Amino acid sequence: MKKSYYVAILIAVIVMVMPPVQGFAGNKVLPIGTKDIQEMIASQDCPLFLVATAAWCGPCREELPVLNKLFHKYKDRGLKLVAVSMDIDLAPMQRLVDKLELIFPVYWAGEKMYGDFMLFGVPTILVVRDGKIQERIIGSRDETFLERKITSLMTEACAP
Amino acid sequence: MMWSVRRWIQTAAVLISNAYLMFPFTRTIYQGKLKAVCTPGLNCYSCPAATGACPLGSLQNFYATLRPGLETGRLHLGLYVVGFLGIIGSLVGRMPCAWVCPFGLLQELINKIPSRKYEIPRFLIYGKYVFLVLFVVILPAVVVDDFGYGVTWFCKYVCPAGTLEAGIPMLIIQPPLRELIGILFYNKVAILLVLFILMVFVKRPFCRVVCPLGAIYSLFNRASAFRMVHHPDKCVRCKQCYHDCPMGVRFYEGANQVDCIRCLKCYRESCKYGAISYEIVGIPAQPKAPEKRLLDMPLK
Numbered sequence: 446m447k448k449s450y451y452v453a454i455l456i457a458v459i460v461m462v463m464p465p466v467q468g469f470a471g472n473k474v475l476p477i478g479t480k481d482i483q484e485m486i487a488s489q490d491c492p493l494f495l496v497a498t499a500a501w502c503g504p505c506r507e508e509l510p511v512l513n514k515l516f517h518k519y520k521d522r523g524l525k526l527v528a529v530s531m532d533i534d535l536a537p538m539q540r541l542v543d544k545l546e547l548i549f550p551v552y553w554a555g556e557k558m559y560g561d562f563m564l565f566g567v568p569t570i571l572v573v574r575d576g577k578i579q580e581r582i583i584g585s586r587d588e589t590f591l592e593r594k595i596t597s598l599m600t601e602a603c604a605p
Numbered sequence: 606m607m608w609s610v611r612r613w614i615q616t617a618a619v620l621i622s623n624a625y626l627m628f629p630f631t632r633t634i635y636q637g638k639l640k641a642v643c644t645p646g647l648n649c650y651s652c653p654a655a656t657g658a659c660p661l662g663s664l665q666n667f668y669a670t671l672r673p674g675l676e677t678g679r680l681h682l683g684l685y686v687v688g689f690l691g692i693i694g695s696l697v698g699r700m701p702c703a704w705v706c707p708f709g710l711l712q713e714l715i716n717k718i719p720s721r722k723y724e725i726p727r728f729l730i731y732g733k734y735v736f737l738v739l740f741v742v743i744l745p746a747v748v749v750d751d752f753g754y755g756v757t758w759f760c761k762y763v764c765p766a767g768t769l770e771a772g773i774p775m776l777i778i779q780p781p782l783r784e785l786i787g788i789l790f791y792n793k794v795a796i797l798l799v800l801f802i803l804m805v806f807v808k809r810p811f812c813r814v815v816c817p818l819g820a821i822y823s824l825f826n827r828a829s830a831f832r833m834v835h836h837p838d839k840c841v842r843c844k845q846c847y848h849d850c851p852m853g854v855r856f857y858e859g860a861n862q863v864d865c866i867r868c869l870k871c872y873r874e875s876c877k878y879g880a881i882s883y884e885i886v887g888i889p890a891q892p893k894a895p896e897k898r899l900l901d902m903p904l905k
Contacts, residue, residue: 501670506752536677544752556636565633565653565779584785 474530474539477552479561482529486573489525491603493573494595496528497564500537504585505568509545511588516549519595523604527551531558531567574598611704611868618646618705621656623770628653632778634771643689646706647818649764651771653778660686661741661764661818665757669745672753690818694825698832698861702812702819703851703868708766709812713851715804723806724853729814730864736763737817759817761789765797808853813864823863830886833867835860840880846871856881 486495496512498505509528516526530538530553542551558564562571562578572580572594582594622644625635634653644657667674667683674681693701702709716722740759749755760767772793776782803810812819826832835856846856849871852864856871857880872881883890 500673500752501666501754503750503754503756506750506754534677534679536679537673540673540677541752559633559636563631563633565775581781583779583781 472542472547472551474535474542474551474553476535477529477554479554479557482552482554482558482562485527486571486578487576489573489576491523491525491600492598493525493527495571495573495578496526497531497558497562497567497569497571498528498538499531499567500541501532502567506541506545508568508585508591509541509547511591513545513547513549515588515592515595519599520549523599524595525603529554529558531556531564572598611870614704615706615710619707619710622646622648622705622707623652623654624656625654629778634775643686644705645693645701647708647764647766647816648706649760649767649770651767651775653771653774655770659766660690662757662760662767664690665741665745665759668742669749669755669757671746671755672749676753690821691825694822694829696830698826698829698867699819699822699863699865700831700867701822702816703866706812706818707770708816709809709866711769712804712809712811715801716808716851718805720805722808725807725810725813732814733816733820733823736815737820741817762792763796763815765793765800765811768793768797808851812866813852819864819866826861826863826865831867832884833860833865833872834882834884834889836880836882839878841878843878845877846875846881849875 482495486493494512496508498509500506512526512528516524520526526549528547528549528551530551532538532553533556535553538551538553541547566583568585570582570586571578572582586594628634632653634651635656637656639656640650640658642657643660643663644655645660647661648655648657648659650658650662663686664683667681667686671682736759740763744758745755747755748758772790776786800811833856840857842857844855844857847854850856851868851870852866854862854864854871856862856865860881867883869883872883875881
């Protein structure tokens with residue numbers, strides 16, 4: 446009895462002195478409807494990269510840090526990048542956003558994205574220009590490919 | 606004839622589990638509510654026409670996402686899939702392999718190509734349990750990335766049904782995917798081609814040696830509600846059941862062996878002596894009357 450009392454005290458002390466988990470609390474994944482996404486697309490005058498992604502998808506987890514790096518590099522030159530999670534709920538993508546410290550906006554629309562945007566897999570980058578989806582980049586791509594694609598579409602007029 | 610009835614049911618099962626015939630127009634896979642339901646046979650979730658989910662893929666997916674799932678409060682643990690397989694297994698054992706599995710039907714049809722047929726070494730039938738334990742359970746659950754996610758090892762590195770039903774058709778209907786073809790795809794195509802060749806010469810090689818789904822169902826064979834019965838007193842060990850069996854089972858060595866898929870061919874066609882029958886929850890089916898043995902016939 447006495448032994449278990451000391452063990453309990455020891456555990457309590459360890460828990461109390463444990464450093465709090467350093468979460469990245471700057472970017473909250475917000476729910477969004479597919480109609481709102483369609484409106485977002487229609488209202489774009491400048492190029493937008495809309496990334497359909499999911500936390501469970503391995504290639505997505507490889508591509509998101511690359512996109513984050515490119516967003517860091519080109520956001521001041523007018524790069525617009527938005528990710529939409531197709532996970533079953535919001536929590537898995539929030540966990541990924543925190544761990545990867547993603548700084549671009551991330552939404553959650555769920556599996557409805559598949560049907561409403563005629564997607565059949567993730568990751569798929571929908572390249573939006575003049576308010577329309579002009580291109581679909583299916584599958585995970587390397588940094589060189591993505592940077593070339595981004596720089597080829599960025600225009601002076603869209604820089605802030 | 607029972608044989609043709611089974612063939613009809615197999616064909617119907619292929620069509621029902623792949624009934625989304627709009628895919629050439631939508632150029633995407635079916636994502637409706639039915640996809641939440643598992644099919645009893647091996648039918649890839651990512652087949653453009655698939656209406657249901659493959660239980661094996663679902664199971665691997667649960668193990669591969671176990672850690673992030675627990676971390677984000679999703680305590681599903683794949684019990685629906687385990688329960689689904691458990692119910693089917695406890696009712697009929699490995700019967701879905703014979704009656705509703707599309708990949709089983711394919712192997713039987715290819716084996717009809719006239720050629721010399723070969724038997725596999727018997728120890729290989731335990732290979733499917735290695736694939737089940739390693740590729741479906743342990744590797745997806747244990748080998749994880751920095752975020753705690755594993756990989757669906759069997760689907761990704763082995764499953765020939767996935768290559769045939771999803772990998773190749775998706776490349777046809779979605780040409781941009783061809784840019785992503787790599788060593789992994791060639792590996793899987795090679796596995797499929799080797800199996801195609803084997804199917805000509807060996808009866809159901811994939812089901813007997815590799816299939817983890819068959820391995821799960823096989824565990825129920827001895828205890829399921831539907832069971833085969835062997836009557837040793839009537840058996841003359843003519844081995845006709847073995848020659849006719851699509852799985853190469855030696856029924857005369859015992860009923861309800863792990864590879865018995867309850868196709869009933871031995872019962873309906875092979876055994877002339879009434880040595881094979883079946884029972885449902887212990888209630889014996891009407892036994893087939895034995896035909897007279899040649900030796901018993903009166904000499905004229």
